[in-house]
Amino acid sequence: MIKKLRHALTIKYTLILTCLLFAGLIASFAAYRHTGFQLLQSGLKSYLAEEVQEMRHALKAGTFAEDIRTVKSSVKSMHNFTYVLIDGKIVRAERPFDEAAANQLERKLSSGKYKSGKIYREKVKGWRFLIAKQNLGNIEIFVAANYSPVHRNVRAYAQNALIAALIAIVLSYFAGGWFAAKSFDYIEQSYEKQKRFVSDAAHEFRTPLTILYSYAELLEYAPEKSEIIADIKDEIQQMSDMVDRLLAIARYDNSGAVAHFERFSLTALAQSVIKPWAALYPSGTFELDGNGVEITADKTMIRQLLGILLDNAVKYTGEDKKISVSLAQKSNAVEIAVKDNGIGIERDNLPKIFDRFWRAEAARHEKGLGLSLAETIVNLHNGTIRADSTIGAGTTFTVVLPQNFR
Numbered sequence: 297m298i299k300k301l302r303h304a305l306t307i308k309y310t311l312i313l314t315c316l317l318f319a320g321l322i323a324s325f326a327a328y329r330h331t332g333f334q335l336l337q338s339g340l341k342s343y344l345a346e347e348v349q350e351m352r353h354a355l356k357a358g359t360f361a362e363d364i365r366t367v368k369s370s371v372k373s374m375h376n377f378t379y380v381l382i383d384g385k386i387v388r389a390e391r392p393f394d395e396a397a398a399n400q401l402e403r404k405l406s407s408g409k410y411k412s413g414k415i416y417r418e419k420v421k422g423w424r425f426l427i428a429k430q431n432l433g434n435i436e437i438f439v440a441a442n443y444s445p446v447h448r449n450v451r452a453y454a455q456n457a458l459i460a461a462l463i464a465i466v467l468s469y470f471a472g473g474w475f476a477a478k479s480f481d482y483i484e485q486s487y488e489k490q491k492r493f494v495s496d497a498a499h500e501f502r503t504p505l506t507i508l509y510s511y512a513e514l515l516e517y518a519p520e521k522s523e524i525i526a527d528i529k530d531e532i533q534q535m536s537d538m539v540d541r542l543l544a545i546a547r548y549d550n551s552g553a554v555a556h557f558e559r560f561s562l563t564a565l566a567q568s569v570i571k572p573w574a575a576l577y578p579s580g581t582f583e584l585d586g587n588g589v590e591i592t593a594d595k596t597m598i599r600q601l602l603g604i605l606l607d608n609a610v611k612y613t614g615e616d617k618k619i620s621v622s623l624a625q626k627s628n629a630v631e632i633a634v635k636d637n638g639i640g641i642e643r644d645n646l647p648k649i650f651d652r653f654w655r656a657e658a659a660r661h662e663k664g665l666g667l668s669l670a671e672t673i674v675n676l677h678n679g680t681i682r683a684d685s686t687i688g689a690g691t692t693f694t695v696v697l698p699q700n701f702r
């Protein structure tokens with residue numbers, strides 16, 4: 297799915313870029329062509345004015361004479377040609393070297409279709425002329441400028457720009473693909489994580505549901521067995537705990553999650569979290585160290601965090617539990633340590649315990665969400681959490697919450 301999306305995005309961006317490139321190309325080509333012709337036309341007009349002026353002088357001075365000559369010129373060079381016609385007949389000319397082109401041009405000029413004050417474009421045997429004309433009585437004066445080199449330049453410009461645009465499109469396709477791949481890496485990772493989370497969660501729900509189903513069947517055949525109801529309630533309680541944790545993780549994980557920071561006594565909070573546990577075990581099982589420790593944090597989250605660590609300490613410690621909670625106010629942080637004398641965690645497993653749904657015994661029916669939620673809470677407080685453990689001797693979880701993060 298992600299791959300398809302990445303490909304679609306790359307194609308879309310390349311298309312957008314292609315359209316932009318072509319729009320720019322057409323605009324710059326039009327501008328280039330327009331200014332080129334503008335220059336040629338104004339040049340032609342002033343040249344015609346000069347020729348007319350000369351003609352006037354010659355007429356006045358009586359030096360006007362018929363004179364038809366060929367000018368050394370080629371289609372590749374810019375050149376102006378002048379024609380003077382009296383009663384439609386050429387009497388004076390500076391004609392192109394190319395005989396065929398000159399003849400055809402002259403036929404056109406003698407056709408009488410040109411008007412004064414206008415500029416015409418004519419294509420004659422591969423030559424391109426801009427033509428302007430002015431009358432002096434019955435005398436017609438024509439100037440024809442060969443603009444073939446300009447035309448060729450404009451065409452070469454368009455071709456080069458087109459090639460450059462095609463190269464740019466191919467490059468942008470690859471560059472776009474590379475950038476899309478880079479930015480999609482992160483999305484792909486979190487998408488995979490999310491997918492695994494959902495499938496793990498679904499899997500975890502299946503076990504208690506199967507158990508509940510078998511209890512229901514048992515009840516069907518032996519309705520008097522009321523202890524089954526207690527088991528059902530226990531199972532439902534576990535499922536509802538799991539749902540609560542899943543919801544909390546989903547909520548806190550969301551980058552928009554807001555922690556409600558307040559100043560409160562961590563010592564008092566720890567006391568209130570330990571109290572219900574202490575009632576269930578012999579006195580001396582729990583110990584709280586650290587008086588008058590204050591903290592700025594989200595109180596509900598810290599209560600959850602302590603609950604998770606205490607729950608584990610109790611659950612993973614056998615007889616003769618000794619569980620201690622130490623609180624310490626450092627210069628710019630608060631440190632919480634929860635220590636037990638339980639089964640311990642293998643060194644190799646230490647990096648995995650914060651993973652969602654990870655547990656030391658794969659077959660055991662447990663949820664494995666506690667430490668993951670604990671880590672999420674700690675991260676929201678910009679803090680750190682780590683575990684130190686010795687197999688058979690016990691485990692200590694240490695949380696450090698900075699106090700200058702706001």
Ligand SMILES: Nc1ncnc2c1ncn2[C@@H]1O[C@H](COP(=O)(O)OP(=O)(O)OP(=O)(O)O)[C@@H](O)[C@H]1O
Nearest residue numbers: 608609612640649655656662663664665666667691
């Ligand atoms: N204090 C501890 N001593 C020994 N092992 C521990 C301790 N705390 C956690 N672990 C190990 O880390 C695993 C993950 O702990 P976590 O709290 O995330 O899940 P859980 O306790 O299995 O289930 P849940 O907390 O969701 O009820 C546990 O299954 C256990 O193997």
Ligand SMILES: [Mg+2]
Nearest residue numbers: 607608666667
């Ligand atoms: Mg736990």
